Amino acid sequence: MSATTEQPPPRIDRLDGDALERPVPAAGDAPAAAPPKAPRRAARSMYQKHAKVYPKAVHGTFRRIKWAALAVLLAIYYVLPWVRWDRGPNAPDQAVLLDLANRRFYLFFVELWPQQIYYLTGALILAALGLFLATSLAGRVWCGYACPQTVWTDLYVWVERLVEGDRGERIRLDQGPWTARKAGRKVLKNLIWLLIAVATGGAWIFYFTDAPTLLGEMLRFEVSSTALGFIGLFTATTYLLAGFAREQVCTYMCPWPRFQSAMIDEDSLIVTYQDWRGEGRSLLRKSQSWEERKAEGLGDCIDCFNCVQVCPAGIDIRDGLQMQCIGCGLCIDACDEIMTKVGRPTGLITFDTQTNQVAVATGGQPVPFRLLRPRTILYTLMMLVIAGGIGVGLLLKPGLDISVLRDRAPLFVALSDGSVRNAYTFKISNMTRDPRAYTLAVSGVAGASLSVAGDGQDEQAGTQRLTADPDMVATYRIFVTAPRTGLQGASQPLTFRLTSADGEVATYDSVFMGPAN
Amino acid sequence: MAQKEKDALSGVETTGHEWDGLRELNNPLPKWWLYIFYVCIAWSLVYYVLYPAWPLGKSYTKGLLGYSQREELVQKVADGKKAQEKYLTAIAATSVEDIQKNKDLLAFAMAGGRSYFNENCAACHGAGGQGAKGFPTLADDVWLWGGTTADIYKTIQHGIRADDGDTRGTVGIGMTAFGKDGILNRDQIGQVAEYVLSLNKRSTDAAAAEKGKTVYDENCAACHGENAQGSLAVGMDVGAPPLVTANWLYGGDKATLVQTITNGRAGVMPAWSKRLDDATIKSLAVYVHNLGGGK
Ligand code: SF4
Ligand code: SF4
Numbered sequence: 001m002s003a004t005t006e007q008p009p010p011r012i013d014r015l016d017g018d019a020l021e022r023p024v025p026a027a028g029d030a031p032a033a034a035p036p037k038a039p040r041r042a043a044r045s046m047y048q049k050h051a052k053v054y055p056k057a058v059h060g061t062f063r064r065i066k067w068a069a070l071a072v073l074l075a076i077y078y079v080l081p082w083v084r085w086d087r088g089p090n091a092p093d094q095a096v097l098l099d100l101a102n103r104r105f106y107l108f109f110v111e112l113w114p115q116q117i118y119y120l121t122g123a124l125i126l127a128a129l130g131l132f133l134a135t136s137l138a139g140r141v142w143c144g145y146a147c148p149q150t151v152w153t154d155l156y157v158w159v160e161r162l163v164e165g166d167r168g169e170r171i172r173l174d175q176g177p178w179t180a181r182k183a184g185r186k187v188l189k190n191l192i193w194l195l196i197a198v199a200t201g202g203a204w205i206f207y208f209t210d211a212p213t214l215l216g217e218m219l220r221f222e223v224s225s226t227a228l229g230f231i232g233l234f235t236a237t238t239y240l241l242a243g244f245a246r247e248q249v250c251t252y253m254c255p256w257p258r259f260q261s262a263m264i265d266e267d268s269l270i271v272t273y274q275d276w277r278g279e280g281r282s283l284l285r286k287s288q289s290w291e292e293r294k295a296e297g298l299g300d301c302i303d304c305f306n307c308v309q310v311c312p313a314g315i316d317i318r319d320g321l322q323m324q325c326i327g328c329g330l331c332i333d334a335c336d337e338i339m340t341k342v343g344r345p346t347g348l349i350t351f352d353t354q355t356n357q358v359a360v361a362t363g364g365q366p367v368p369f370r371l372l373r374p375r376t377i378l379y380t381l382m383m384l385v386i387a388g389g390i391g392v393g394l395l396l397k398p399g400l401d402i403s404v405l406r407d408r409a410p411l412f413v414a415l416s417d418g419s420v421r422n423a424y425t426f427k428i429s430n431m432t433r434d435p436r437a438y439t440l441a442v443s444g445v446a447g448a449s450l451s452v453a454g455d456g457q458d459e460q461a462g463t464q465r466l467t468a469d470p471d472m473v474a475t476y477r478i479f480v481t482a483p484r485t486g487l488q489g490a491s492q493p494l495t496f497r498l499t500s501a502d503g504e505v506a507t508y509d510s511v512f513m514g515p516a517n
Numbered sequence: 518m519a520q521k522e523k524d525a526l527s528g529v530e531t532t533g534h535e536w537d538g539l540r541e542l543n544n545p546l547p548k549w550w551l552y553i554f555y556v557c558i559a560w561s562l563v564y565y566v567l568y569p570a571w572p573l574g575k576s577y578t579k580g581l582l583g584y585s586q587r588e589e590l591v592q593k594v595a596d597g598k599k600a601q602e603k604y605l606t607a608i609a610a611t612s613v614e615d616i617q618k619n620k621d622l623l624a625f626a627m628a629g630g631r632s633y634f635n636e637n638c639a640a641c642h643g644a645g646g647q648g649a650k651g652f653p654t655l656a657d658d659v660w661l662w663g664g665t666t667a668d669i670y671k672t673i674q675h676g677i678r679a680d681d682g683d684t685r686g687t688v689g690i691g692m693t694a695f696g697k698d699g700i701l702n703r704d705q706i707g708q709v710a711e712y713v714l715s716l717n718k719r720s721t722d723a724a725a726a727e728k729g730k731t732v733y734d735e736n737c738a739a740c741h742g743e744n745a746q747g748s749l750a751v752g753m754d755v756g757a758p759p760l761v762t763a764n765w766l767y768g769g770d771k772a773t774l775v776q777t778i779t780n781g782r783a784g785v786m787p788a789w790s791k792r793l794d795d796a797t798i799k800s801l802a803v804y805v806h807n808l809g810g811g812k
Contacts, residue, residue, distance in 0.1 A: 050547070050548050050549075245549065248547075252549075407645055408645070409643060409645035410643070410645055410646070410647030410648075410654070413654065413656045413809060414657060414763050414764060415657055415658045415763070416657070416658050416659050416759065416761075416762030416763060416764055417762070417763070418763040421657075421809060423656070423809050453807040453809065475624070477627075
């Protein structure tokens with residue numbers, strides 16, 4: 001912080017006595033009434049210096065919710081792989097397992113095969129809609145409370161605070177000369193950070209293989225290089241993103257803040273500063289009563305910078321709603337504390353809708369929060385439809401799936417007796433844990449008969465018997481032969497119908513090709 | 518151009534570039550971005566040292582690790598071969614008929630057969646064995662030299678009229694050129710062609726077809742069989758096709774028939790045992806058999 005002397009006076013952090021320059025808001029943020037500072041005259045550096053954010057500790061309702069969210073989310077993250085789920089013999093008993101090697105996803109009672117990956121699409125759409133809904137209701141609650149970037153950053157900042165002290169101490173430590181104590185603190189902090197990062201990366205891979213087995217291997221130092229690679233990767237990303245990149249991830253890397261404004265409207269709950277009540281801001285003088293302040297045209301904001309110092313995004317909420325704000329509400333807690341201390345009503349910074357703010361500011365009646373609005377109803381309906389679709393799909397999830405691929409070369413074969421034959425590659429996915437037998441039948445083409453390549457059986461009119469091993473895909477080459485007299489045109493629909501011995505049915509619509517005449 | 522210009526609103530220097538009145542601000546890069554850029558530069562330098570990178574005329578810098586893509590490929594092919602070995606030895610040790618009875622071997626032979634087929638056979642017989650004029654369709658049920666797996670295996674091994682001791686047919690000798698060799702005259706050829714058409718109920722000249730039957734019985738029945746059911750049906754290994762099917766190797770219209778009878782035909786296929794190993798040929802035989810034409 002060699003540039004201290006150059007700092008213009010208004011943005012001085014009064015409580016800590018240091019001078020932290022806030023980053024100039026990006027274009028498009030709060031209305032830039034005051035002309036921004038001129039760039040430094042000296043030779044321009046090639047890069048924008050990052051103003052490090054030193055979030056101050058804060059106590060209050062939102063901070064408590066944030067601690068709770070952090071605890072719950074981390075608990076879920078670490079416990080989930082250890083939850084067992086009985087799927088019978090020869091099947092993994094891990095409740096959540098993404099078995100990439102065997103290409104099966106297990107999520108409690110759900111077992112997904114690669115060809116059912118569309119459920120993932122559904123889940124992703126559902127998640128996106130959920131994010132839209134939450135945002136239209138309560139702004140960036142996801143960002144402030146549930147996003148992994150926030151959760152781990154919060155954890156890291158907490159560690160930092162434990163080791164290096166709160167904001168003022170940390171700033172002094174960073175500005176001060178290198179001493180043994182400083183080095184010790186830094187080393188200790190980074191060690192704990194790394195430990196957390198390793199624990200994060202280590203837990204991540206439990207989702208991909210049987211957790212107890214993997215832990216055993218870890219304890220015996222027998223982990224595969226792939227597992228080690230992934231632990232390393234997630235360790236590195238956790239350490240860098242939560243330890244150093246922090247709010248920059250939200251501001252520069254994450255696309256969400258860029259279009260959050262499309263999800264928020266005047267009826268969404270957002271973190272707002274009541275400028276009609278707070279301005280003009282000015283320090284509170286001991287001698288001054290609130291009435292005198294008012295008479296002087298001053299508002300409730302005593303310009304203590306508490307809200308700015310606690311902000312993990314490093315912004316000043318009093319400039320208005322900004323892209324960088326993650327809606328964590330910590331500034332509310334900070335300001336409420338100050339307001340209580342100076343004996344003014346809390347809520348100078350508040351979690352409220354713009355509609356209500358306008359109403360209250362202009363002396364009107366408070367407007368109650370509207371939960372039901374066209375967009376929230378629409379998002380909810382869309383979510384219900386998709387969740388319903390996924391739910392029904394999962395409940396009716398068959399143990400049988402077939403796929404049929406018609407030969408394209410040759411399109412059809414004319415046989416010596418004049419009949420026409422088509423060949424199909426026929427795949428049976430047996431998604432049960434038992435070997436199964438099936439009967440295959442075709443319909444749609446008059447006089448069609450079926451045969452299977454390689455099984456030595458002769459052509460049979462009507463049906464064929466097929467088998468599939470448990471949890472496997474069986475592939476057959478199927479021939480359908482029909483007399484030319486039974487054909488209508490060059491292409492006609494043909495339906496395969498596979499019935500398992502216990503009565504489960506799967507059908508597949510294909511076509512039967514023949515000569516044009 | 519070279520003059521430094523400041524944007525009035527933001528106070529930031531511009532790059533001096535202008536597009537339709539829009540000027541680009543020369544804002545600095547974020548630190549992390551720049552550092553990643555530097556890391557990439559460092560990475561590339563390390564890469565230059567460790568890996569092959571720079572061309573040097575006819576050669577190139579080899580790099581300290583001695584990495585070579587070609588060697589990696591060779592290694593991969595060798596690894597693949599090793600992984601296949603179990604199946605390949607099993608296929609070599611199994612008779613071609615028995616391969617089909619073993620599910621695993623069948624699957625392996627089919628998969629391998631497909632790629633061998635596309636590599637070696639598809640040029641003439643078409644992808645999927647659809648055939649072409651003069652090149653039999655392998656997916657139908659007409660076989661000139663036998664359609665069992667063993668027959669197909671033998672045909673692939675030794676070819677047809679090929680330069681191989683065990684080949685099918687005789688090199689250079691196929692169907693007699695009845696017109697060119699002066700055995701039949703133009704009229705007779707026309708008549709016998711009509712007769713062949715009549716076998717398929719496509720004749721338009723009943724009188725000629727009637728006369729053609731005599732010609733056929735005298736000249737053609739010896740190979741194609743009395744009822745034109747083909748040499749195979751009468752137990753002769755000469756590859757004379759049946760003439761009563763819907764399938765024609767060279768074409769079943771009158772002009773083509775006349776041409777065939779006049780000039781004769783002698784299709785040739787190379788003997789593949791000279792180029793492919795036994796397991797490959799077995800896989801091919803199984804694959805072709807399962808194209809649908811197998812008997
Ligand atoms: S401005 Fe307030 S709500 Fe927004 S990120 Fe900062 S502390 Fe959180
Ligand atoms: S914490 Fe409240 S009083 Fe202090 S500067 Fe922020 S808004 Fe003003």
